Amino acid sequence: MKHINLSFAACGFLGIYHLGAASALRRHGKKLLKDVKAFAGASAGSLVASVLLTAPEKIEECNEFTYKFAEETRRQLLGAVTPGYDFMARLRSGMESILPANAHELAHNRLHISITNTKTRENDLVSSFSSREDLIKVLLASSFVPVYAGLKPVEYRGQKWVDGGFTNSLPILPVGRTVTISPFSGRLDISPQDEEQLGLYVNVTNQNILGCDCQNLTVVTTRIVRLTNAKALASRNASVTLHV
Numbered sequence: 001m002k003h004i005n006l007s008f009a010a011c012g013f014l015g016i017y018h019l020g021a022a023s024a025l026r027r028h029g030k031k032l033l034k035d036v037k038a039f040a041g042a043s044a045g046s047l048v049a050s051v052l053l054t055a056p057e058k059i060e061e062c063n064e065f066t067y068k069f070a071e072e073t074r075r076q077l078l079g080a081v082t083p084g085y086d087f088m089a090r091l092r093s094g095m096e097s098i099l100p101a102n103a104h105e106l107a108h109n110r111l112h113i114s115i116t117n118t119k120t121r122e123n124d125l126v127s128s129f130s131s132r133e134d135l136i137k138v139l140l141a142s143s144f145v146p147v148y149a150g151l152k153p154v155e156y157r158g159q160k161w162v163d164g165g166f167t168n169s170l171p172i173l174p175v176g177r178t179v180t181i182s183p184f185s186g187r188l189d190i191s192p193q194d195e196e197q198l199g200l201y202v203n204v205t206n207q208n209i210l211g212c213d214c215q216n217l218t219v220v221t222t223r224i225v226r227l228t229n230a231k232a233l234a235s236r237n238a239s240v241t242l243h244v
Contacts, residue, residue, distance in 0.1 A: 003176025005038045006052070008045030009184070010114075010165025012145075013070045015044030017183035019063045021190055022052045026059065040125070040171040040178070042114035042164035046142045047095070050135070053111055054103040065094045080148050087149045088140060095136050104129035114164025114171050115141045118153050123167035 006025075008018045025033055041049035051062050069090060076082035100106070112125045115138060129135040141154035141161035153160040164171075170188075172178045181190040 003037050004032065004035050005040060005173045005176050005178040006036050006049065007039075007171050007173070007178050007180050008041035008049045009180070009182035009188075010041075010043035010045055010163065010169035011183050012044055013066070013073075014183040015048055016063065016066050016070075017192075018045060018048035018181060019059060019066065021181050022048055022056075023059050023063075025052075026056055037176060038110050038112060038127075038173055040112040040114070040173055041142075042169045042171060043143050043145075045170075045181075046111075046113045046139055046164065050103070050107060050111055050113075050139060051098060054106040055098060055100050058098050062094075062098055065098070069094065088144065088154075091143060091149075092136065092140060095139060099132065099136070101132060104132045104135040107135055111135075112171055112173060113138050113142050114168045115156075115161045116164055116167045118160040118162055121167070123164065124161075125168070125171055 008015075008021075011017065039049040039053045041047070048062070051058060072090070073080050073085075073087065076085050080087040107127075108129055109127050111129075112127045115124055115126060116122070117124060126138045129138065137154060137156050141156050142164040143149065144154050144162045146153065146162055153162050155161075170180055170182065172180070179190065180188045182188045183192065185192045
């Protein structure tokens with residue numbers, strides 16, 4: 001088996017799709033997971049990648065947290081931007097309860113997290129973590145959407161960082177074959193399969209998604225709704241289907 005990597009796309013609360021994919025891989029892709037050399041991700045994708053690598057037995061716990069977090073956020077008067085509601089503190093509490101004490105050691109040089117520098121507006125893939133707190137800070141930075149998640153970017157190593165999805169929403173690692181996973185249909189290895197195959201794709205910071213065809217507005221509308229739901233999970237009963 002050649003060098004295999006897994007990369008999870010940025011997608012907000014649609015990270016629940018990633019958790020479904022991770023759960024399916026644990027059940028039916030054990031042989032593949034044994035051959036995975038590295039994991040990568042941006043925003044919500046980096047969170048799922050970190051759990052699958054460092055605490056795969058907690059995928060279900062992570063799933064429960066995600067639903068509760070989404071429901072809690074939706075109950076706020078103005079959602080995540082409601083004054084007094086600390087979105088990032090809530091996200092941090094989930095990380096601290098799920099990631100093991102040695103998460104940074106397990107993730108060192110195997111987990112690649114996409115973050116965006118606020119000054120240079122350039123992307124950085126971080127894979128070296130000196131401590132568990134160091135790892136958590138990078139994960140928080142990768143998930144920080146300005147205004148939605150707060151007004152102050154995450155500080156890390158003397159610089160300020162925001163969501164990695166702004167500059168590289170689906171990291172492709174330079175060595176080996178990177179298997180891509182996204183809740184948005186498109187030219188990806190694991191993703192929802194829309195009924196119609198559309199010829200035009202839009203590249204959104206490294207993700208080829210959102211096929212557009214003026215003669216098939218149903219599929220286009222479905223994809224727009226999927227993007228909207230990335231910020232607010234529609235329902236706990238929403239189904240997540242894995243297509244490989």
